[in-house]
Amino acid sequence: MKINERMRYPHPVLSEFSSDYSTGEMSADFLQQQTDDNQLKIISDITIGNDDLSSLISVQKAASGYFLVSRRTYFNHLQEAPPGKSEKFFDLSQLHGLVTIRPVVWTLNDLNGFSSPLIDAEFGEAINIGKGSIIAMGPEFRFSIDPKKFKPFETIFKLAVDESVEPGTIEVDTDDEKIGILAESATHTALDSMRNLPATRSVMLSAVYMPVVADIVSRLQNGDRSFEARRWFQVFAAKCDDLGIQLDDPSVSPLRVAQMLLKAPLRQTTKAMEAAS
């Protein structure tokens, strides 16, 4: 029953994912802000992209708006919002984790004999569409409402000694509440000093943290769910939600995800090296 772009309808739907209309698409921009009184302010800017559908809205045969959904709290609300800019407020205590917004246009009554010159001929000349049918859909917008996402990313890692690791190399231990970066004692001491000096701390980001994060993303993409219960994973997942990263999508490069999560560490490293030279 989920509303998404893969669905096919017996009537034309204006969307960038279908070719029911020869041209045009529904689009929307959303800005989200948390207010001081624990509200989520959503500023929507909806563009319908088709004059015939815009006319239906202006004569109140259809309406535009969006579904705002927070899976973890069973919050699923259809918010009416007119084309153009509009502000709405939601109670933050009803939301947690990933929040998705799906812009839609729907019919408010049965529409009999609807037509538009842009509709594909396979639908015929006069189309009947039932009340409560989706007739346009825009791309989904995602963000995260989770206090964990504000935790510094570095707090989910710890350096630890493991004498079985080959000197000069590191291994990753995900089986604890923090991600363990394991090294034998001499390497561990070197890493520890690097971490504590501003000039070399950024080198650690590229040389140590980035490959560790890429390794973890790769394991997640391979379906490893053994560490879902770990505290570090909750911070990790909240950050990914916030950046719109889908951890179970194997088509996304783990290296790219690691660079997004660590905010382009190489840039910080080169900056630090330039400053040092």
Place this chain on the structure above:
Amino acid sequence: MSREVKYISEAALADLRKSVRSNLELYRGPGFQHLEDEPSWDIGLKIDYDQELLRTLDLTQQQNIVEVDRKNSLIVGQALAELTPSLANEELVWVRISHLDCFEYSKARWLSDTDEDEALVASIHAHLFAPTQTTIRDDHAVSRLWWNYHIARSCMPDDVEKALGLILKTADIRSNFVERIWMSSRERIAGAILRAIDDRAEITATESSFRTFMKIINRYGGGIVFEALSEAEADKFVGECCDRVAKVSEAA
């Protein structure tokens, strides 16, 4: 009596999780009341709960556990009515509740079946901790009851007790309601489905007929904006889906 809802610190949680094996005698015996006033166990949320009501949870292990769960879901939902859905996602809150106010209930319901250490450790991790969304919703001794209540209230706010009875009627119905958020969190369609479960016995007569019913609801309801329909129109849609189940059964 109203008391403030509290939670434990991350460090206290990590320590408790690590110490399950060394705490087995506490789990078997008196529990963790001695930790109640420790600063790391005493962080207030500035919302109240009804402690006396929470202490009336039914500890009996009747054969009809569904009826006990229904009754207890109502108690937890009402006693913790001020807990928001966002806070109800926090393990730190639920672990404190299952180790203090609801310790006797949690022990009777989930830890009383075995004396064997390994099985007991597994049960404690499964039912007195709640590290993921799924465990919060389905496994934790107390939070699963709160979420039963929350889902029932979002489907049928005017008669939560009745909705709870219908959702918990079988494990299959509950799992459909908790897993299909595009159905269970939309009052118009969820309410119509519950009314059909109540009125049309044939759709829940067997597991297979209920699954066919849900498939038909999904197939024909996908993309319908039920929020735009009246209650009568949603009931009509669900009624037609019930008729289709009958046709599928006849054909089979």
